[in-house]
Amino acid sequence: VIWVYAICxxxxxxxxxxxxSVREGELLAVVSRGGSTGDPTPDALWAHERVIERLMIDRTxxxxxxxxxVAGDEELRxxxxxxxxxxxxxxxxxxxxxxxxxxxxxxxxxPVGASGRDYVMxxxxxxREADALHDPLAALAVEARLQPARGGxxxxxxxxxxxxxxxxxxRATVERLQSAHPDAAILCTGPWPPYSFxxx
Amino acid sequence: xxxxxxxxxxxxxxxxxPFARDLxxxxxxxxxxxxxxxxxxxxxxxxxxxxxxELLRQLMERQALxxxxxxxxxxxxxxxxxxxxxxxxxxxxxxKATFGLDDDDLNLDLGPLGRLL
Numbered sequence: 001v002i003w004v005y006a007i008c009x010x011x012x013x014x015x016x017x018x019x020x021s022v023r024e025g026e027l028l029a030v031v032s033r034g035g036s037t038g039d040p041t042p043d044a045l046w047a048h049e050r051v052i053e054r055l056m057i058d059r060t061x062x063x064x065x066x067x068x069x070v071a072g073d074e075e076l077r078x079x080x081x082x083x084x085x086x087x088x089x090x091x092x093x094x095x096x097x098x099x100x101x102x103x104x105x106x107x108x109x110x111p112v113g114a115s116g117r118d119y120v121m122x123x124x125x126x127x128r129e130a131d132a133l134h135d136p137l138a139a140l141a142v143e144a145r146l147q148p149a150r151g152g153x154x155x156x157x158x159x160x161x162x163x164x165x166x167x168x169x170x171r172a173t174v175e176r177l178q179s180a181h182p183d184a185a186i187l188c189t190g191p192w193p194p195y196s197f198x199x200x
Numbered sequence: 201x202x203x204x205x206x207x208x209x210x211x212x213x214x215x216x217x218p219f220a221r222d223l224x225x226x227x228x229x230x231x232x233x234x235x236x237x238x239x240x241x242x243x244x245x246x247x248x249x250x251x252x253x254e255l256l257r258q259l260m261e262r263q264a265l266x267x268x269x270x271x272x273x274x275x276x277x278x279x280x281x282x283x284x285x286x287x288x289x290x291x292x293x294x295x296k297a298t299f300g301l302d303d304d305d306l307n308l309d310l311g312p313l314g315r316l317l
Contacts, residue, residue: 120268187211
């Protein structure tokens, strides 16, 4: 079994040991052979993350999710070959960029004993709140992915693909939004490898 | 490079409690090998069915809210729509409680369709 960490550009640049790689044309898959059990323990997940962040220092990276594996070199080459255009385009899209994650929690606005009209108004208000937080951040991003909020108090969940040099501005905007929306709890994490912006 | 999860906090509210349930979910996910005993299979099936129902409920709600926002509905219609949506949401909460499921069990991540919800 071969564990795949990422598909990268700069195929001539070998990954730092003990990592291994499989080259296909202008693409390089960074892999490790054996070793892992594939159990998603917190340590294993952070190790995976560190490998990808190390690779991001000197090349553009399409991060694979933890636990991505193939049976052998041949299968990996075929994958890269079959999806070459898509992978190459994705690499160009994420070059020089990082992913920032956003989560917003806010107590539900529907009052106890609400009428039908109250409910509708509260839901419309929530939608506008989510837009008011998302829109200024999406404007700073090259691309944004809204993810379905998970119910409960979650108002907004999104990922933003941001130019590396825009990260301080993004962060400052999050802090400004937090001051302007004291009822919302805004959590911004990153920079991450562009996990949410991989070709599907 | 990253040494710990705390390095990844770019901006956070003073009170992190609203996000604490994620940690519980992570723990569940990490320890969550699939157990195929009958009770778990039933729960898994309930989660699947309720996920579809919840998806339809949210789509309906979104449609209805759009109509209200577009204007032109009289007060009585808005009241009736709202009452129906509220009842649907409450019923859904009851169903989730019955099967011991919470929102995190209903995985509504639709990938590229995410914006639908």
